[in-house]
Amino acid sequence: MNQSTPRCGEDPPYTLEDFGWTEEHERAFSKYTGRYLAGRVACRQKTVWEVLIDGGSVTAGISGALRKLGRFPAVGDFVVLLDQPEAGASTIVDILPQKTCFARGSTGREGGDQVIAANIDTVFIVTAAGHDLNARRIERYLAIAHASGARPVIVINKSDLADDPATLADELASISSGIPVIPISAVSGEGIDRLDPYLAPRTTIALIGSSGVGKSTLINRLMGRPVQDTSHTRDYDDKGRHTTTVRQLFILAGGALMIDNPGLREVGIGTASAGIADTFPEILELAENCRFSDCRHEEEPGCAVQAAVAAGTLSAARLESFQRLVQELAFERDKAEIGLVRLEKKRWKAIGKMQRDIGKTKGR
Ligand SMILES: Nc1nc2c(ncn2[C@@H]2O[C@H](COP(=O)(O)OP(=O)(O)OP(=O)(O)O)[C@@H](O)[C@H]2O)c(=O)[nH]1
Ligand SMILES: [Mg+2]
Ligand SMILES: [Zn+2]
The missing domain is CATH 3.40.50.300 (P-loop containing nucleotide triphosphate hydrolases)
Structure with a gap:
């Protein structure tokens, strides 16, 4: 943390509720009794987390178990801390379920x-x-x-x-x-x-x-x-x-x-298929009227999406953007499932299927 950034501890004392703690968190936390504290992650610097707790903030590391599982708390996470004042440090031992x-x-x-x-x-x-x-x-x-x-x-x-x-x-x-x-x-x-x-x-x-x-x-x-x-x-x-x-x-x-947040230079689409459906609702709706259920809205006959572009009710640039994101999603999924090997071949085949999947996730 740089010098010009005030530490949260310098602010007036806040309670857990002020950080957005709810009954749901309370329930999830209730299984911890003893020297455990709840808090919310305000900042992460590589291997050090700054956690807001009732009345102040602490600097903490994470437990070996979390590290082994690759579960690194993100900013905004509600976490469980094991308070070890004698060791001069607190340790994050659990991450409470995320709402989003x-x-x-x-x-x-x-x-x-x-x-x-x-x-x-x-x-x-x-x-x-x-x-x-x-x-x-x-x-x-x-x-x-x-x-x-x-x-x-x-x-x-x-x-x-x-x-x-x-x-x-x-x-x-x-x-x-x-x-x-x-x-x-x-x-x-x-x-x-x-x-x-x-x-x-x-x-x-x-x-x-x-x-x-x-x-x-x-x-x-x-x-x-x-x-x-x-x-x-x-x-x-x-x-x-x-x-x-x-x-x-x-x-x-x-x-x-x-x-x-730091500025994002590139925004990969990741595995956000439901997000694509919600971002392009009108295209998904049009696609329901395409002749083929696996239509890619390119040169297929009976394509309702291309018809809308021809009629001027859907912009070609927007369709292109949709198709680019769908391709990227297919690519990301493959990357996750099979690694980069054999990817090029599989990549194009997956796109039709991906569009069907996206249709199914719509409105979820
Ligand atoms: N004219 C004008 N300039 C602005 C406005 N808001 C921010 N700026 C200027 O834009 C520049 C960048 O602002 P920052 O707030 O550092 O931008 P940032 O999005 O936090 O950038 P990163 O931290 O690199 O992601 C600064 O020179 C600001 O003074 C605005 O409303 N109008
Ligand atoms: Mg900034
Ligand atoms: Zn179509």
């Missing part, structure tokens, strides 16, 4: 999803007026947000730089099928109050988006004081360095919990 889990596909060869944050109620997909605004990337974020179980909200920051922020919002609304799109300026404060409905006390919001869109600037504004470093680079671009390097949970003045 926000993950992205890893871009490495091993595959598998990488947890970004746990127990998130709302995901602010933060983009910025100007170069970052990209419908295709937002569809990607939406797919993983939908799959996580958290509610997505699209936040267009830097509205002060846009000639007409309302038009930008309208453009994005057309790809987001009912998801709220809120233009704000973290610098001028314009539109910030429209985020209030999502900032109820004890609910958890994660900020995700590219580097430089202003996630930390937004946290600082909502905290009412500078808790996070922000970049002073004027002409930020996608290749720019990342200012925030660790995920961290903050408690806003109003009582909501907000997680700042």
Whole structure:
């Protein structure tokens, strides 16, 4: 943790309830009696976790058993700590069941999803007026947000730089099928109050988006004081360095919990098939009328999806984006199941089947 970041212990004393602890957690925790404490992970630095507990925070490691199982607590997780003051350390010995889990596909060869944050109620997909605004990337974020179980909200920051922020919002609304799109300026404060409905006390919001869109600037504004470093680079671009390097949970003045994340350079789709269905509901609906149940919506006869493109009711770019995500999903699943060997051959075969599977997960 860098020096400018205040430790949670410096904030007024909070209770577990303030961190979002519920009766469900209480029940799951009740089997632990003795020198056990419950807490919520606020920050992870490689092998050290900062955990918020009743009245303060502790720094902890994890038990050998958790390590062996590869169960590493994520920011936002509720955990069980074994309190060992004589050893000068606390140890995380269990992770309580997660309500939601926000993950992205890893871009490495091993595959598998990488947890970004746990127990998130709302995901602010933060983009910025100007170069970052990209419908295709937002569809990607939406797919993983939908799959996580958290509610997505699209936040267009830097509205002060846009000639007409309302038009930008309208453009994005057309790809987001009912998801709220809120233009704000973290610098001028314009539109910030429209985020209030999502900032109820004890609910958890994660900020995700590219580097430089202003996630930390937004946290600082909502905290009412500078808790996070922000970049002073004027002409930020996608290749720019990342200012925030660790995920961290903050408690806003109003009582909501907000997680700042490092900018995501690449968002793999991971295994978020249900998320794809919710992101492209109109395509799944059209596909029900295709002649072939395994239609790929390419050149098949009787394809209702292609017919909609021809009729101008579905944009070709959106269909392309859907197909790209479906292919990526097929690829990720194969990677998880059979490794990279034999992949190319299997890859294309899987796509038709994948689209059928996605149809089945719709609405789940
Ligand atoms: N004009 C304008 N600039 C903004 C706004 N919000 C943030 N910025 C600027 O954008 C730059 C990047 O902001 P950060 O908050 O560091 O961005 P970030 O999303 O946290 O970036 P990473 O930590 O790298 O992921 C800074 O120079 C901010 O001052 C805004 O609403 N309007
Ligand atoms: Mg940041
Ligand atoms: Zn079709």
